Amino acid sequence: MTLSLRMRAAVLSVVLFLAFVAIWELAVISNSGGSGVTGMSAEYAALMGATAKGASAMPGPFTVGEEIWKHLSDPFYDAGPNDKGIGIQLGYSIARVFVGFVLAMLTAVPLGFLIGMSPLFYRALDPFIQLMKPVSPLAWMPLALYTIKDSTISSIFVIYICSVWPMLINTAFGVSGVRKEWLSVAKTLEVGQFRTAIRVILPAAAPTIMTGMRISISIAWLVIVAAEMLVGGTGIGYFVWNEWNNLSITNIIAAIFFIGMVGMLLDLGLAQMTKLVTYED
Amino acid sequence: MSIDTQISVEDLKRTFPSPDGGEDVTVFEDIWFKVEKGEFVCLIGHSGCGKTTLLNILAGLDAPTSGGVIVDHEEVTGTSLDRAVVFQGHALMPWMSVMANIAFAVTSRHPDWSKENIQKHCQKYIDLVHLTGAENKKPSQLSGGMKQRVGIARAMAIEPKIMLLDEPFSALDALTRGSLQDELLSICYGTSQTVFMITHDIDEAMLLADKIVLMTNGPKAKVCEIVENTMPRDRTRANMHRHAHYYPIRNHLIEFLVNRSAQFEAELSSKDYDPRHPPVTRPGLTKPSAAVAQATDAPGGETETAVQALA
Ligand SMILES: Nc1ncnc2c1ncn2[C@@H]1O[C@H](COP(=O)(O)OP(=O)(O)OP(=O)(O)O)[C@@H](O)[C@H]1O
Numbered sequence: 001m002t003l004s005l006r007m008r009a010a011v012l013s014v015v016l017f018l019a020f021v022a023i024w025e026l027a028v029i030s031n032s033g034g035s036g037v038t039g040m041s042a043e044y045a046a047l048m049g050a051t052a053k054g055a056s057a058m059p060g061p062f063t064v065g066e067e068i069w070k071h072l073s074d075p076f077y078d079a080g081p082n083d084k085g086i087g088i089q090l091g092y093s094i095a096r097v098f099v100g101f102v103l104a105m106l107t108a109v110p111l112g113f114l115i116g117m118s119p120l121f122y123r124a125l126d127p128f129i130q131l132m133k134p135v136s137p138l139a140w141m142p143l144a145l146y147t148i149k150d151s152t153i154s155s156i157f158v159i160y161i162c163s164v165w166p167m168l169i170n171t172a173f174g175v176s177g178v179r180k181e182w183l184s185v186a187k188t189l190e191v192g193q194f195r196t197a198i199r200v201i202l203p204a205a206a207p208t209i210m211t212g213m214r215i216s217i218s219i220a221w222l223v224i225v226a227a228e229m230l231v232g233g234t235g236i237g238y239f240v241w242n243e244w245n246n247l248s249i250t251n252i253i254a255a256i257f258f259i260g261m262v263g264m265l266l267d268l269g270l271a272q273m274t275k276l277v278t279y280e281d
Numbered sequence: 282m283s284i285d286t287q288i289s290v291e292d293l294k295r296t297f298p299s300p301d302g303g304e305d306v307t308v309f310e311d312i313w314f315k316v317e318k319g320e321f322v323c324l325i326g327h328s329g330c331g332k333t334t335l336l337n338i339l340a341g342l343d344a345p346t347s348g349g350v351i352v353d354h355e356e357v358t359g360t361s362l363d364r365a366v367v368f369q370g371h372a373l374m375p376w377m378s379v380m381a382n383i384a385f386a387v388t389s390r391h392p393d394w395s396k397e398n399i400q401k402h403c404q405k406y407i408d409l410v411h412l413t414g415a416e417n418k419k420p421s422q423l424s425g426g427m428k429q430r431v432g433i434a435r436a437m438a439i440e441p442k443i444m445l446l447d448e449p450f451s452a453l454d455a456l457t458r459g460s461l462q463d464e465l466l467s468i469c470y471g472t473s474q475t476v477f478m479i480t481h482d483i484d485e486a487m488l489l490a491d492k493i494v495l496m497t498n499g500p501k502a503k504v505c506e507i508v509e510n511t512m513p514r515d516r517t518r519a520n521m522h523r524h525a526h527y528y529p530i531r532n533h534l535i536e537f538l539v540n541r542s543a544q545f546e547a548e549l550s551s552k553d554y555d556p557r558h559p560p561v562t563r564p565g566l567t568k569p570s571a572a573v574a575q576a577t578d579a580p581g582g583e584t585e586t587a588v589q590a591l592a
């Protein structure tokens with residue numbers, strides 16, 4: 001009996017996962033078998049200072065699994081500023097990413113249209129884009145905090161800045177690459193500029209624009225964790241930082257899992273939307 | 282300009298900047314010819330002689346370097362819904378269904394029409410090119426010939442005064458091409474549509490055209506002569522070759538494509554050629570012996586049949 005490639009891949013995935021869990025568990029057991037601190041590196045022990053004592057702080061996979069389950073079964077509790085459910089923290093992060101992303105979309109797509117349609121603007125704006133694009137969005141954070149003063153708006157601004165470039169560049173690229181003959185068709189039919197933009201250029205460039213959006217949302221999700229670690233208060237990034245201060249490695253690993261899940265879902269959602277606008281030529 | 286002239290091409294010249302920065306390349310110059318109302322005119326010339334460039338200027342998509350095109354007593358300065366174009370590639374929007382592609386054109390012509398009205402109008406033209414049942418298919422789901430037919434239906438659906446077709450059947454096999462030619466012919470004759478069509482296929486030109494404009498090779502291409510098709514309009518693909526005029530016209534055109542189109546400069550010097558009035562010939566009416574003579578010693582042979590263009 002031969003299984004389909006898909007089935008075999010799924011089986012292999014499960015096997016790899018089980019092997020990973022087993023190695024992890026074994027490593028943790030053999031570590032905690034030693035007498036506490038000796039299992040850690042000297043540096044790590046120093047970092048942990050006085051609080052590091054007794055059993056290994058490194059949890060096993062089952063402890064983490066339990067923790068994840070606990071978070072999942074009560075994701076939205078709110079017990080003060082330093083103790084909120086993981087759902088609430090993720091919600092804050094997602095909301096910030098969403099607002100920053102939408103604002104970036106609202107500027108990048110029209111501006112990208114302009115750049116893509118006008119060789120003049122393309123050349124004029126190109127040096128700025130080339131200069132700004134490689135700057136880490138976190139480099140903007142101090143400037144944002146200084147000028148805006150509000151930490152939430154600052155992190156939204158950072159999300160905005162990091163999402164804007166991929167969308168801008170892809171929109172401009174998609175728009176400038178619209179086949180000349182389609183524009184000629186619109187022209188011979190005396191279609192107005194606005195209708196041409198909506199009915200011809202937008203659908204023609206949509207797959208490229210959506211690819212830009214997909215890149216943007218992935219970067220935004222990477223950046224929000226770091227941004228929230230910096231500004232603190234709420235959000236999954238802050239949660240991770242807070243758990244580091246609490247020395248709850250279990251919660252940090254659980255958070256890594258949730259960050260990965262949300263990132264994957266965001267990407268899947270946009271991939272699905274890209275499919276809707278993709279056309280076969 | 283006579284009352285019935287629909288398109289008058291006058292002293293047209295188009296240059297492009299040379300790719301290596303040298304002197305501009307003149308694609309064609311001194312182009313003069315006319316298309317009467319209801320006439321079907323084919324333009325024949327070798328690849329690269331500037332046919333598409335000329336058609337784009339007629340459509341208003343491109344501007345001539347000098348000279349101009351007069352359509353219905355007005356100079357062409359831009360595109361118009363009165364001149365529909367069928368492009369060399371089919372140029373359908375791949376994200377729109379067959380119906381939506383045609384409806385896009387019809388809505389442009391009749392922005393005030395209701396949805397049902399537009400739908401009904403589109404359906405009429407979809408049926409006309411025998412695509413009934415394919416309304417909701419996307420272009421990628423159609424064969425090459427079907428795509429070409431959608432392109433033609435889209436152009437016809439706006440009921441233009443003039444149809445401009447750029448090698449609409451070039452990508453097709455002989456069988457499909459034949460049936461599409463028949464369809465086009467019956468539609469155009471039925472509505473006495475003015476058509477200007479580019480082709481490199483001699484038989485296609487002889488079947489479809491009332492007048493065949495011969496363009497010499499570029500650069501600096503010119504109209505070498507205008508051949509009148511003297512076979513009756515009810516000719517068909519099946520019976521055309523039996524007509525007495527068929528072989529004389531065909532030989533004349535082949536002679537042009539094989540020899541004269543490249544040696545036109547030499548031919549020019551041997552006779553008085555006036556680009557304003559390119560010679561009009563009727564090879565179908567020459568005596569068979571003359572036609573043979575003409576085919577063997579090219580230049581000068583047709584002078585007895587050459588008729589000056591009516592000014
Ligand atoms: N935008 C352009 N810039 C520079 N040169 C051009 C441009 N468009 C066309 N040409 C040149 O003009 C000449 C004529 O091109 P055109 O497309 O009109 O040829 P054609 O007769 O339609 O050929 P074919 O039968 O292969 O379609 C070619 O030599 C081409 O290189």
Ligand SMILES: [Mg+2]
Pocket residue numbers: 332333334369447
């Ligand atoms: Mg061409």
